[in-house]
Amino acid sequence: MRSICLTLPTNRHCPDTITALGAEAAHAADHFDIDVHLLVLDSCPAEDRAAHADALRLLPDHPRITVHHLDEAAQRDFLTRVTARSGSTKPGLLLDLMLPDGLSYGACTNRAFLIAAALGCESVHRRDSDSRYQSMDGCTVFPVHHELLSLGARAADAVPHVTESTLTGALLERRVAMVGSSFVGELSVDIARIRDADPDVYRDVVSLWAPEDWSAERKHALVEESFTGAGTEPFAADHALLTVVDPMRVDMCNIAFHGATVAERVPLPPARDTIGSDYFLIHLVHDARLPGVLHNRNIVNYHTGERRTGPGFLAYQTRFAKFLLSMLYFHFVYDRMAEAGDALLDEHGRARPGAVAALARESTGLDTGENVRRLDALDTAYRRLGGRYADVADHLAGRRAHLLDEARDDMADFALLTEAWEGMVTAARATPVELPEGQPR
Template sequence: MRSICLTLPTNRPCPDTITALGEEAAYAADHFDIDVHLLVLDSCPPPDHAAHAAALRRLPAHPRITAHHLDEAAQRDFLTRVTARSGSAKPELLLDLMLPDGLSYGACTNRAFLIAAALGCDSVHRRDSDSRYQHLDGRTVFPVHHELRTLGARAADAARHVTESDLPDSLGERRVAMVGSSFVGELSVDIAQIRDADPGVYRDVVSLWAPEHWSADQKRELVEESFTGAGTEPFSRDHALLTVVDPMRVDMCNIAFHGPTVSERVPLPPARDTIGSDYFLIHLVHDARLPGVLHNRNIVNYYTGERRTGPGFLAYQTRFAKFLLSMLYFHFVYDRMTEAGDALLDEHGRARPAVVAALARESTGLDTAENTRRLDALDTAYRRLGGAYADVADHLAGSRARLLDEARGDMADFALLTEAWEAMVTAAKATPVTPAAERSR
């Protein structure tokens, strides 16, 4: 019987989300021949951690569901043993990239990938703490329904379990590497206040994540499409498409990856304090022409208040600025991956980490003049908005050199981690998650 990892990384109080995640785990175990490892990676302070633990204890017992609730100390202990066992000459650096001092969307999911490998899971199914499931006729609409019908199967076999397919027959022998959907509700990036205050400034700001050489029409189309997910239409009936999934159609709050094909081969960029750093594998799956399934069990996105006031507002807007700077490097890598196509895969149809690492490392040699211009444009836009946004502009102006250096350094870190990833996954598979299990073995 295969095992899956249904995971929720969180740094905010979310006992209700954990309860709903437990219900999704029960749905998966009741409807499919699998064992479920429900993994909560908890970076919250003790009171919130205790509330999460209580929510997990209240979940009904199920013979094929095992809950794992790891605070950062427990995660660090596991990662310390993995990095030591990996044989790396730089275990302390790898540990820092896996559990940095600061927020990292990529690193928290990388930790889930390694723990899933340690637990013997074939796939990782990620949800977010600031989202919730839709309902229809009194039943909850769980994304895992579509994920488990097709993930990891030969595309030719998966075709029987979807509504339609536009996948070329030539890709039928490849495994379904990713199953995902998007969200409905608020924008995925919390910048709707900019749009509401000044649509012109919003267009100027959002267009900054496009490649600089794009035409005005291309940038306009990107602005209209960006961060909107699946819009606002509620779920009414199932639809699943077997395809090479467009990265703009899925979101990391509603995603599942097949480990042996993707997430055990290449990690996510571990960039600190950078929105969007966890979306890389979606692009890799697309550019390598790995089969995926795009379904419509969209998750509802909402915001928590800490992003919109005081220090939380400044921190969030800085993460958004770092996202814009990261795109200089990511666009270079994405373009090269598109050119590489099938060369991104080995003879078994699995992602080739050496190719990805080489492209990431090559990108670090790019001229940063484009990013300087991005910061100039962002400064102008935020000062037009005034108020708290002018304060953000002041903060960014005082941090320009550091931000430019960090954007480049983040890609160098990604290259290093990708080069070490196979050895780390192998080590994780030989490393029990808890020290007690290690001793008993």
């Protein structure tokens, strides 16, 4: 019987989300011949962790669901043992990249990848704490249903389980590496208030994540599409498309990756305090022409209050600025991956970490002039907005050189982690996951 890892990384109070995740795990176990490891990676303060533990204890017992609730101390213990066994000459650096002192969207998911490998799981199914499931006719619409119908199967064998397919020829012999959908509700990046305050400034700001040499028309199209997900239309009926999935059509709050093909081969960039750093594998799957399923069980996205007031607002806007700077390097890597195509895969149809690491390392030699101009444009836009956005501009101006260096160094860290990833996955498979005292089961 195969095992899967349904995971929720969180740094915020979310017992209701955990309860809903438990219901999704039960749906998976009741409808498929699988064991479910429900993994909550908890970076919250003690009071919130206790509330999460209570929510997990209240989940109905199920013979094929095992709950793992790991605080950062337990995660660090596991990762310390993994990095020591990985064969790397820099285990301390790898540990810092896996559990950094600061927020990292990529690192929290990388931890789930390694723990899933340790638990013997074939796939990782990720959800976010600031989202919730849709329902129809009183029934919750769980994405895991589509994920388990196809993920890891030969694409040709997945055809009966989808509504339609665009794949032909040799692509049908490859494994389904990713199944995902998007979201409805609020923008995925919390910048709607910029749009409401000044649509022209919004267009100027959002266009900064495009390559500098794009035409005005392409940038305009990107702005119109960016961060909107699947819009606001509620779920009405299932639809699933077997295809090479467009990265703009899926979101990391609603995604599943096959381990042996992708997640155990290449990690996510571990950049700190950078929005969007966890979307890399979506692009890799696309550029390598690995099959995927795009379904429409979209998750409802919403934003929590800490991003909009006081220090939380400044921190979030800084993460957004770092996202814009990261795109200089990511666009370079994405373009080269698109050119490489099938060369990104080995003879078994699995992602080649060496090819990805080489491109990431090459990108660190790029001239930073484009990013200097990005910061100039962002400064102008935020000062035009005034108020607390002007305060953000002041903050970014004071860290200008540091931000430019960080964006480059983040890619160097990604290259290093990718080079070490196979050894870390192998070590994880031989490393038991030790649960803190008081685990419910």
